[in-house]
Amino acid sequence: MYPAQFDYQKATSVDDALRALAENPDLKVIAGGHSLLPAMKLRLAQPPALLDVWGLEELRGIRREGDMWVVGAMTTHAEVLRSDLPLFPEVAGWVGDPMVRNRGTIGGSLAHADPSADYPAAALATGTQFVIRGLDGERTVDADDMFLGMFESAVQPGELLTQIRIPATITASVYEKFRHPASHYAIVGLALARHADGTVRAAYTGAGEKAERLSVLEERLNAGQAAGTGLVGAAGLLGDRFASAEYRAHLVDVLAAKAAERLR
Structure with a gap:
């Protein structure tokens, strides 16, 4: 078409x-x-x-600044895949196919805020920050405030996402995904990241209208408990011809158990 x-x-x-x-x-x-x-x-x-904005070299590249990794918004998935970033290289390996990874950008994906995209879960789990620039200057938005709804992010009209700032102090991280076999988008994806203070942050994508923190899982893991079941209810989750809301809720439990086992 x-x-x-x-x-x-x-x-x-x-x-x-x-x-x-x-x-x-x-x-x-x-x-x-x-x-x-x-x-x-x-x-x-x-x-x-x-x-x-594809040709803007000032928006490309990955560099270390103290306790943060600074990633230009125009950095491709393939570049992320080959990097030393925490969690994001594993996630990038799940994105599309080689053609998509060689052309698609991390900033474009995150600003687009597709509810089935992989990176938002990684951003929430790692506590990533987003540098957003407009004519009046720039501002920094935490991951918890970045994803507002289906295809809706904190990037406002007239603004550009210029940098993604990822903590370099993550000590362990995992991404598990149940993908659609044709599109490779997440029917459910789940990310875990252990931070320098020992606490674990968890987030899921694909199941709702936006990526979300998984507070119940965080509380259990940080208390030394198993992931368990009933992490999310089906009410409010997406249901379509690929998976019902109830099945997506079940997948969150399954992927959480697998991710928690790998994080040990």
Whole structure:
């Protein structure tokens, strides 16, 4: 299928992109395109104009700054996969296929906030921070405040996600996933990360309208208990032709047990 007709322009710098977004509120940012273009081809999204930020080298790269890893938003999944980041390389290995990983970007995926995406669970489990920039300056948003709803993140119109800041003090981490066999999106994905103080953070994706912290699992693991069952109720979870809400709730329990065993 072909997308609806749209205008196209290419940003030459972050400042250039922010000016363009301020001048034209209808612009939709596109990076690797592996989230937006499929939706456009299916006419699920019909933006009248695209702003291409793929060539912005200032938004690429991974570097260590003290106790944090700083990841440029335009860093590809393949680059994340080959990195020394905590948890995210394992998660990147579950993303799509080699073509998607070589072109898709970590920032594009996180800002898109697809409820079945893998990275949001990793961000919540690791306590990642997001640097978001607009013409008036930049702000930092914690992972707990980043994912607002289905395809809705804290990145507001006229803003760009520029950096992902991941704690370098994670001592152990695990990602378990039950994926759709064709799309490879998470029917349920579950992430655990043990932090420097010994506490474990847990999060799941794919089961609801957004990725969520799994507080019941955190409490059990931090008390030295088994993961157990009944971690989430079916009420409020997604149900579709791929998996009912009840089955997704069951998968959370199954994946939590596997992840907790691996984290030991």
